[in-house]
Amino acid sequence: MERARAGAAEGSARCAAARVPEQPGAGPGERAVTRGEHPHAGPPPRAVVRRNSVRGQVLDALRAALVDGELTPGEVYSAPVLGERLGVSATPVREAMQQLAVEGAVEVVPNRGFRVARRSARELGELAEVRALIEVPVVLRLARTVPAGRWAELRPLAEATVVAAAAGDRARYADADRAFHRALLGLCGNEQLVQVADDLHRRSQWPLVTGPVHARRADLVADAAEHTALLDALAAGDLTVVQTLVREHFAGS
Numbered sequence: 001m002e003r004a005r006a007g008a009a010e011g012s013a014r015c016a017a018a019r020v021p022e023q024p025g026a027g028p029g030e031r032a033v034t035r036g037e038h039p040h041a042g043p044p045p046r047a048v049v050r051r052n053s054v055r056g057q058v059l060d061a062l063r064a065a066l067v068d069g070e071l072t073p074g075e076v077y078s079a080p081v082l083g084e085r086l087g088v089s090a091t092p093v094r095e096a097m098q099q100l101a102v103e104g105a106v107e108v109v110p111n112r113g114f115r116v117a118r119r120s121a122r123e124l125g126e127l128a129e130v131r132a133l134i135e136v137p138v139v140l141r142l143a144r145t146v147p148a149g150r151w152a153e154l155r156p157l158a159e160a161t162v163v164a165a166a167a168g169d170r171a172r173y174a175d176a177d178r179a180f181h182r183a184l185l186g187l188c189g190n191e192q193l194v195q196v197a198d199d200l201h202r203r204s205q206w207p208l209v210t211g212p213v214h215a216r217r218a219d220l221v222a223d224a225a226e227h228t229a230l231l232d233a234l235a236a237g238d239l240t241v242v243q244t245l246v247r248e249h250f251a252g253s
Contacts, residue, residue: 055096059099063105067170067205074116075116076109076114077113077114077115079091079113081113097114131200131250135181136246140239140242140243141188142187146187148234154180158228161173161176163176165224166221168220177223182194229245233245
């Protein structure tokens with residue numbers, strides 16, 4: 001597990017990178033009182049924020065581990081064991097795993113923990129098909145209606161996918177890939193569509209890491225190149241190329 005998104009120090013294993021130290025002297029849902037502070041001087045909003053922050057960091061770390069294949073499909077993991085590896089209590093791990101179960105990445109195994117879901121080629125193909133049914137018509141409509149100058153705004157996001165792909169960083173690529181697609185679809189102004197498409201996109205990223213590392217990196221590089229090529233075609237107003245690229249993009253998925 002590579003990191004816990006809010007500045008956790010890196011360790012020898014990626015799970016260790018998500019380490020979030022507990023505050024000494026503070027119980028669950030509490031924060032330590034510093035010198036000169038009145039413990040009853042008002043509501044303690046930081047306690048709620050800190051708890052949510054830890055859970056969010058753990059969720060990000062687990063998602064990264066799923067994408068990287070560090071959590072093995074079919075294996076069962078307990079919240080206490082994962083919590084020890086992440087440097088947190090079992091509670092935020094259990095909460096994060098419950099969210100991952102809702103997203104279909106893991107399934108609950110009573111009295112044992114959570115089993116990482118297996119993704120078959122058929123399931124991934126079905127997810128790609130549904131994404132194409134949603135995203136392709138939207139992108140083609142945007143190609144006809146969005147001013148050419150607007151596409152330059154997405155260039156940094158496309159370039160971020162290129163950088164992550166070149167490094168072979170699957171977790172960072174997954175984040176950058178979704179960010180690009182969210183921004184692209186966001187131009188349609190339909191927030192519900194963006195959320196549905198992003199959920200499908202995230203589900204399609206869990207967890208199927210097979211083949212040699214160099215082959216996987218080549219797939220990422222090819223996928224990222226399609227992002228920049230698509231922006232070039234959109235800026236040029238070449239609808240034929242846009243249609244070809246978006247359909248091939250999902251076919252490759």
